Amino acid sequence: MGRILMKGNEAIAVAAIRGGIDAFFGYPITPQNEIPEYLSKHLLANGKAFVQAESEVAAINMVYGAAGAGARVMTSSSSPGIALKQEGISYLCGAQLPAVIVSVMRGGPGLGGIQPSQADYYQATRGGGNGDYNLIVFGPETIQETVDIMKEAFAIADQYRNPVLVLVDGLIGQMMESIDLDRPVKERNLPPKDYATTGTRNHPGRHIINSLYLDPLELENHNKKLQQKYALVKAQETRYETVDLEDADYVIVAYGTMARIVRSAMETLKKLGIKVGMIRPITIWPYPEAAFDLIKADCKGILCTEMSAGQMLDDVLIANNGRHKVAFYGRMGGMVPDPEEIVAAIKNFSDWVVK
């Protein structure tokens, strides 16, 4: 088919169709509305399910029901809307149901604003739902990478029986880029959906979708199984990119939109004779801690940059484990930093070191 120019949110919708989506349930919120708009037309026209729910809470529970019945299900929202879905997300994890959730971040807290932000890193990786659970979280940098991940996301969710969260910001959702929809997707050997509630006439025994275990020992054993699964996800699905890392005197850590800005800053820094490299987490849960082992011992410091007050910074500090000086530079509220700001932060590194 070749390359076509597409808006990020619409590309997410098209990629979801390529990924085999059966049903979408969502509620309008800026800046992700093109996703449900596109899918409302194309899913119903192809005999698939689409419901504009009465709330984000209802939408995530429709996802639960349909996923429990064995379908490939998706919802999308933005920051305050994702906050409302947290209850359902916890239940999805507890009941081990696969689903794809797209979060197009905007500034917060509260109603916040509608400009791009990365202030929902905690929300995505630490969660707001109850209990010991993790989502498999991707933080793609380009629309192409978002499309590639979306095409694979349903299969990843099915493989681990766990929700996958694709975390982008309003910038990626709203901008247009040239993309190739036909890039190959990794083949996965998926387990049968032997949990799906499709009626006892269609399978032996009764299928029950449930997250309730009143016996504490039983609940602990259930949690142990979940933790074993998360360990497997860490071992098998952690993804990252490194750029010029090996001999870098300064290492910048950035994901999503911030990584695009860092690439521009790196060009300027190189012209100034500063050896700079980048670690770009592609999965932000599991976090690519191993990438930090590739930083040379006499590196002068690591700069974490985010469009937030410093949330991924926690993971950078954990991964660094006290080896190098760590600095942070961020903007908040929907302000997107210029590359020059990142250049200045490296040049004045000591001013930004985290105490």
Next chain:
Amino acid sequence: MEVKYAKTKGLTDKPLTYCPGCTHGIVHKLVAEALDELGLLGEAVGIASVGCSVFSYEFFNCDMQQAPHGRACAEATGIKRVRPDLTVFTYQGDGDLASIGIAETIHAANRGENITVIFINNAIYGMTGGQMAPTTLIGQRTTTSQGGRTLAQHGNPIKISEIFAQIEGVAYLERVATFNPKQVLNAKKAIKKAFTYQKEKRGFTMIEVLSTCPVNWGMTPIDALEWVKTSMTPIYPLGLFKDKGDFHE
């Protein structure tokens, strides 16, 4: 030897966990018998809600999903939209349906979701120990309305069937009770009709069942049945609220 009466195939062998005199058990049996007699057990998916009936997934002998508090109709919507061939029902109490889940319920009804809702109204929160429900009667004492529910403090009991009768997407809606054998038989007839309508794709069906909670009402089982009849039915009159014969698809 001829079998005159046997336990329905619609229930598992798991002993019910309900309190003595609670009519959840009767309603479970009616739903289970209805599904079995209509030949729907093998294609049925039930939604257990949060409340006393949270463990109903252990009792109904069909596929089940356990939903977060109040969200049963959203779960049912999700299932039915991807598997319209299945018979989908929710089993919810008054706290779950009429309080925290009223948005999910009213919008499922308004969309005309082709599902069946079994709504147990016992005018109290049973599972959590007898707190006031949206359906608690004026003057009724609960652990959070210890002087009795008052209009000024708590508002009137909410009348779900009266509200839902106005919604276009509702195909069939009846309020029934279980305080005597005649009412039990009538309740079963209504539940069977609701599942039949679902099978015929007529839209949203709901049966409100006035039920007892002897333990939290502080009554004997017999007195509790009498209280449904004498105190609840004047506020929640029994009968047919909606029967829309035309097909909905």
